[in-house]
Amino acid sequence: MPTNQQIVLESRPTGEANTSNFKLVEVATPELQDGHVLVRHHFLSLDPYMRGRMNESKSYAQPQPLGEVMIGGTVGEVIESRHPKFKAGDQVVGMGGWQNYSVVDGNQFGALRKVDTTHVPLSHYLGAVGMPGVTAWYGLCKIIEPKAGQTVTVSAASGAVGSAYGALAKARGCRVVGIAGGADKCAYVVNELGFDDCIDYKQHKDALSLAKALKVACPNGIDGHFENVGGMVLDAVMLRTNAFARIAVCGMIAGYDGAPLPMANPALILVNRLKVQGFIVSEHMEVWPEALTELGTLVATGKLRPRESVAQGLAAAPEAFLGLLKGKNFGKQLVKLV
Amino acid sequence: MPTNQQIVLESRPTGEANTSNFKLVEVATPELQDGHVLVRHHFLSLDPYMRGRMNESKSYAQPQPLGEVMIGGTVGEVIESRHPKFKAGDQVVGMGGWQNYSVVDGNQFGALRKVDTTHVPLSHYLGAVGMPGVTAWYGLCKIIEPKAGQTVTVSAASGAVGSAYGALAKARGCRVVGIAGGADKCAYVVNELGFDDCIDYKQHKDALSLAKALKVACPNGIDGHFENVGGMVLDAVMLRTNAFARIAVCGMIAGYDGAPLPMANPALILVNRLKVQGFIVSEHMEVWPEALTELGTLVATGKLRPRESVAQGLAAAPEAFLGLLKGKNFGKQLVKLV
Numbered sequence: 001m002p003t004n005q006q007i008v009l010e011s012r013p014t015g016e017a018n019t020s021n022f023k024l025v026e027v028a029t030p031e032l033q034d035g036h037v038l039v040r041h042h043f044l045s046l047d048p049y050m051r052g053r054m055n056e057s058k059s060y061a062q063p064q065p066l067g068e069v070m071i072g073g074t075v076g077e078v079i080e081s082r083h084p085k086f087k088a089g090d091q092v093v094g095m096g097g098w099q100n101y102s103v104v105d106g107n108q109f110g111a112l113r114k115v116d117t118t119h120v121p122l123s124h125y126l127g128a129v130g131m132p133g134v135t136a137w138y139g140l141c142k143i144i145e146p147k148a149g150q151t152v153t154v155s156a157a158s159g160a161v162g163s164a165y166g167a168l169a170k171a172r173g174c175r176v177v178g179i180a181g182g183a184d185k186c187a188y189v190v191n192e193l194g195f196d197d198c199i200d201y202k203q204h205k206d207a208l209s210l211a212k213a214l215k216v217a218c219p220n221g222i223d224g225h226f227e228n229v230g231g232m233v234l235d236a237v238m239l240r241t242n243a244f245a246r247i248a249v250c251g252m253i254a255g256y257d258g259a260p261l262p263m264a265n266p267a268l269i270l271v272n273r274l275k276v277q278g279f280i281v282s283e284h285m286e287v288w289p290e291a292l293t294e295l296g297t298l299v300a301t302g303k304l305r306p307r308e309s310v311a312q313g314l315a316a317a318p319e320a321f322l323g324l325l326k327g328k329n330f331g332k333q334l335v336k337l338v
Numbered sequence: 339m340p341t342n343q344q345i346v347l348e349s350r351p352t353g354e355a356n357t358s359n360f361k362l363v364e365v366a367t368p369e370l371q372d373g374h375v376l377v378r379h380h381f382l383s384l385d386p387y388m389r390g391r392m393n394e395s396k397s398y399a400q401p402q403p404l405g406e407v408m409i410g411g412t413v414g415e416v417i418e419s420r421h422p423k424f425k426a427g428d429q430v431v432g433m434g435g436w437q438n439y440s441v442v443d444g445n446q447f448g449a450l451r452k453v454d455t456t457h458v459p460l461s462h463y464l465g466a467v468g469m470p471g472v473t474a475w476y477g478l479c480k481i482i483e484p485k486a487g488q489t490v491t492v493s494a495a496s497g498a499v500g501s502a503y504g505a506l507a508k509a510r511g512c513r514v515v516g517i518a519g520g521a522d523k524c525a526y527v528v529n530e531l532g533f534d535d536c537i538d539y540k541q542h543k544d545a546l547s548l549a550k551a552l553k554v555a556c557p558n559g560i561d562g563h564f565e566n567v568g569g570m571v572l573d574a575v576m577l578r579t580n581a582f583a584r585i586a587v588c589g590m591i592a593g594y595d596g597a598p599l600p601m602a603n604p605a606l607i608l609v610n611r612l613k614v615q616g617f618i619v620s621e622h623m624e625v626w627p628e629a630l631t632e633l634g635t636l637v638a639t640g641k642l643r644p645r646e647s648v649a650q651g652l653a654a655a656p657e658a659f660l661g662l663l664k665g666k667n668f669g670k671q672l673v674k675l676v
Contacts, residue, residue, distance in 0.1 A: 279608075
């Protein structure tokens with residue numbers, strides 16, 4: 001069996017996370033038991049939710065245990081199988097974690113899923129045709145439920161969730177406006193992802209200034225918003241919401257480090273009769289087949305061409321992850337392991 | 339025709355409202371035209387929403403025009419009618435405003451509604467069996483949608499909305515916990531309104547302290563909350579919400595004067611997958627008949643015995659209204675005009 005490299009959580013961050021919170025270790029890969037499958041990971045997915053798991057505090061999920069392999073989505077290839085449903089060479093997606101190999105119980109429901117890479121590149125099963133894509137789908141289709149002609153917005157528009165959201169919203173006849181950090185990301189959001197407009201939040205010092213830019217980009221107001229960030233962006237969007245607008249809350253990345261970020265003017269929830277709803281896509285597995293079918297078609301037909309930021313080798317994962325938390329990535333952040 | 343007294347909005351408040359914002363005037367009552375009805379008001383309803391109308395700023399409704407009669411719900415008796423549907427002696431509910439008499443176009447849909455006082459006292463059509471009662475009904479039944487055995491909470495529990503909410507929640511098999519200001523109000527909420535518990539927020543200096551008291555009163559967490567106040571109370575409740583809890587936002591009384599009150603930790607919307615939804619009951623007229631039927635039955639059968647604070651005479655309305663904004667009332671605030 002091959003020697004495995006893993007990255008474990010060495011310590012919990014106090015305030016901002018840093019590389020000393022992680023540790024690279026080498027371990028032997030165990031012999032396969034009946035029903036188990038050995039997978040070699042080709043790509044590891046890095047996602048903002050992992051920062052939440054590093055904390056001890058109450059969240060919607062168990063904290064990541066200290067000394068154990070960091071949680072994470074992976075795509076790869078079956079090397080050896082003692083399960084009848086899988087054979088060597090199968091391409092699979094799973095939650096293999098921050099390591100080069102994983103041993104998976106093939107009988108555990110949903111732990112490993114075979115994927116077809118004829119029309120969709122393997123790595124996209126961690127992004128547009130994976131958890132981030134389904135996240136965008138759920139927020140848009142199940143919480144925002146936009147009608148054709150309505151205006152919908154999304155923060156972190158150039159990321160894995162935002163790019164899928166844009167394609168899904170255009171397919172429903174919406175005006176879709178992104179919010180992203182930097183002129184290059186905004187140009188990509190409009191020119192490559194097909195958004196109608198994109199606002200660079202870094203050009204705005206406060207929510208009022210950003211709200212003015214949103215007024216120009218969304219002349220008919222905002223009917224739906226997908227929040228990946230929180231803080232100033234959410235405050236600005238709320239100022240431009242129409243009556244009965246819906247806000248899907250998926251991420252509050254800006255609040256992970258340190259004190260919670262307040263919402264400046266919650267009275268707008270009443271004034272504009274908003275629905276503000278949080279969700280976690282893994283609690284809605286019933287929508288995954290429908291969502292993945294639509295997302296796969298969008299990618300296969302070229303209507304969704306998501307960009308990827310790829311770090312090389314497992315040892316690069318901590319730096320890449322910390323960069324993701326600061327918005328240094330451009331599109332879906334991956335680590336290439338093969 | 340009788341001489342009429344009116345209270346008009348004389349000036350808009352800067353910061354806290356005060357009596358100089360109002361002015362009492364005397365005017366002649368116009369001769370009735372065909373289709374019109376002259377109503378003598380017996381009671382005027384005072385409600386927190388009126389404070390919002392006094393501002394110039396954008397809200398869900400038009401601002402109250404300067405120099406015009408303050409808006410408000412009224413119950414009274416038809417004095418003279420030139421409309422076939424109404425006759426002298428009919429008891430009616432309408433939006434007559436802060437005045438002793440009003441002339442109403444009987445053809446305007448919903449402007450005047452006859453009521454039956456056999457089992458329900460006339461004044462209750464401004465409270466438990468009126469707009470406040472339907473407000474509680476809508477928030478509980480259409481936004482919170484509680485199941486039997488769940489725990490639901492409400493701020494301003496001793497008020498017109500809160501008292502109806504308690505009876506409606508008990509009828510649905512819920513544990514219902516109120517939040518109110520002062521030991522006497524809390525005793526009333528438990529002993530007379532039948533809540534399972536009530537917390538005096540004035541005994542708590544911050545949201546964390548209030549959240550600890552909520553933990554004791556709601557040992558299984560909070561599944562639904564009806565917010566009449568905002569600020570510290572909402573922050574505390576959010577800390578105790580269960581996964582998938584629903585928060586109906588009806589009032590943000592604490593934010594009407596001066597700067598908006600922030601929400602301390604909106605990340606809880608994500609962490610606990612909350613739905614936070616604002617609403618205005620007048621936009622949901624389709625539920626009124628069903629809601630009023632249930633509320634009328636609760637009052638007629640003694641299951642809802644709402645208390646009233648009654649000020650005497652139109653001139654007392656401004657003081658009574660300003661007291662309402664500070665929580666000085668005890669139960670539904672009315673002005674008796676006859």
